[in-house]
Amino acid sequence: MQAISPPCPLKSIVPTRPRLGRVGAVSKLHSIQCVYRSDSVHFPNGVGLSRADWQSSCAILSSKVVSQQQPTDKPGAGKDLNGAAAADADHVASVNGHKAAGPMDLNLVPINNKSPATAGAAGGATVTSNKPAQQKPLTITDLSPAPMHGSQLRVAYQGVPGAYSEAAAGKAYPNCEAIPCDQFEVAFQAVELWIADRAVLPVENSLGGSIHRNYDLLLRHRLHIVGEVQLPVHHCLLALPGVRKEYITRVISHPQALAQCELSLTKLGLQATREAVDDTAGAAEYIATNNLRDTAAIASARAAELYGMEVLENGIQDDSGNVTRFVMLAREPIIPRTDRPFKTSIVFAHDKGTSVLFKVLSAFAFRNISLTKIESRPHRNRPIRLVDDANVGTAKHFEYMFYVDFEASMAEVRAQNALAEVQEFTSFLRVLGSYPMDMTPWSPSRGD
Numbered sequence: 147m148q149a150i151s152p153p154c155p156l157k158s159i160v161p162t163r164p165r166l167g168r169v170g171a172v173s174k175l176h177s178i179q180c181v182y183r184s185d186s187v188h189f190p191n192g193v194g195l196s197r198a199d200w201q202s203s204c205a206i207l208s209s210k211v212v213s214q215q216q217p218t219d220k221p222g223a224g225k226d227l228n229g230a231a232a233a234d235a236d237h238v239a240s241v242n243g244h245k246a247a248g249p250m251d252l253n254l255v256p257i258n259n260k261s262p263a264t265a266g267a268a269g270g271a272t273v274t275s276n277k278p279a280q281q282k283p284l285t286i287t288d289l290s291p292a293p294m295h296g297s298q299l300r301v302a303y304q305g306v307p308g309a310y311s312e313a314a315a316g317k318a319y320p321n322c323e324a325i326p327c328d329q330f331e332v333a334f335q336a337v338e339l340w341i342a343d344r345a346v347l348p349v350e351n352s353l354g355g356s357i358h359r360n361y362d363l364l365l366r367h368r369l370h371i372v373g374e375v376q377l378p379v380h381h382c383l384l385a386l387p388g389v390r391k392e393y394i395t396r397v398i399s400h401p402q403a404l405a406q407c408e409l410s411l412t413k414l415g416l417q418a419t420r421e422a423v424d425d426t427a428g429a430a431e432y433i434a435t436n437n438l439r440d441t442a443a444i445a446s447a448r449a450a451e452l453y454g455m456e457v458l459e460n461g462i463q464d465d466s467g468n469v470t471r472f473v474m475l476a477r478e479p480i481i482p483r484t485d486r487p488f489k490t491s492i493v494f495a496h497d498k499g500t501s502v503l504f505k506v507l508s509a510f511a512f513r514n515i516s517l518t519k520i521e522s523r524p525h526r527n528r529p530i531r532l533v534d535d536a537n538v539g540t541a542k543h544f545e546y547m548f549y550v551d552f553e554a555s556m557a558e559v560r561a562q563n564a565l566a567e568v569q570e571f572t573s574f575l576r577v578l579g580s581y582p583m584d585m586t587p588w589s590p591s592r593g594d
């Protein structure tokens with residue numbers, strides 16, 4: 147995997163402005179003035195129809211409440227493949243040397259009748275011809291889009307080089323070009339704006355629990371989960387060369403890393419405050435850049451190497467089996483299959499009713515489909531439901547979005563039937579992705 151360097155300092159500590167640089171010497175992506183429109187990722191007619199056919203047959207169940215986003219009636223701003231409306235186009239910045247199109251210039255998709263995948267295979271060249279382009283049958287490659295710019299996949303991750311997310315990007319896509327982003331949201335936008343081909347984002351850790359922000363962003367954006375990787379996370383306590391533990395008054399790291407080392411830090415007996423920053427490697431970089439001899443970082447051994455730090459303690463996660471699950475996101479879904487274990491992620495909401503959650507979950511239980519994860523998040527459009535009872539007052543019910551992962555492929559009839567049943571009980575249902583499960587053999591985290 148090739149990392150892009152050097153990164154900018156952490157935005158949360160040292161405010162930085164977006165740097166526009168050359169490709170190959172670019173800094174971390176900063177908040178992109180987000181602009182995307184559905185027409186920037188939709189396929190031209192013929193191909194689009196075939197995709198839609200496939201999608202409606204096996205992946206996406208339309209929702210009764212079409213979208214969490216307000217539909218817009220701007221021309222070209224239609225529904226996306228999951229029924230979500232496209233966001234307004236405002237402004238697109240040229241970010242880190244990757245030129246994105248402006249509102250009136252969203253020809254990021256080649257406007258011949260090729261899918262991005264086939265265009266990518268041809269080196270991304272746009273064929274301009276007045277003749278109607280000949281339609282070729284879709285191939286498997288069309289439906290698993292390849293990068294549009296040669297063979298190297300660009301993968302956005304949150305953090306700077308040395309972050310665990312960068313390692314996860316490398317595990318998911320071994321020869322990728324890893325693109326550091328300063329926020330999770332920026333990684334989503336990087337894919338939506340075709341600055342990156344994929345994003346790799348953490349969703350849960352075995353010790354720290356769910357990364358809620360990414361659950362919320364999955365719903366707000368319209369990317370598809372196309373895979374997952376589980377990365378053993380082996381934390382080290384890093385300080386500048388020569389610094390002893392007794393000098394340390396502050397330990398900084400990503401909140402998840404601090405949570406994963408909570409007990410070990412206490413056991414080490416450091417007289418130090420704990421402070422949360424944007425990412426683990428960024429913490430190490432910050433200490434190095436500012437020559438802080440009273441501060442330690444929790445980060446990877448690779449971050450120590452990259453930023454000239456020393457490892458004071460190795461393996462300080464509270465459990466040696468510490469593992470973070472990341473999902474890979476793309477603009478287009480992959481075709482679900484049945485020849486290997488697949489997982490499917492959905493999100494749904496329901497109106498009032500009794501035992502709705504029980505009914506939904508039983509749709510899976512009756513079909514012997516195992517659930518691997520359930521998460522609830524506030525329903526941002528409707529966080530509270532008031533139920534008035536003239537006699538006793540007003541009950542205030544919290545409303546939720548439920549995220550469920552289950553072990554089946556959307557290519558399986560039992561999964562399709564389960565979702566058809568779930569739809570009966572829900573007011574909103576979206577398939578976030580159906581993707582191969584990470585089946586790599588288990589090895590507890592090691593320090594390499």
Ligand SMILES: O=C(O)C(=O)C[C@]1(C(=O)O)C=C[C@@H](O)C=C1
Pocket residue numbers: 304305308309310311312348351357379400402403424425426427470
């Ligand atoms: O800060 C990093 O190095 C990250 O990649 C982020 C992150 C997270 O968000 O959970 C990823 C994996 C580890 O669990 C700790 C932190």
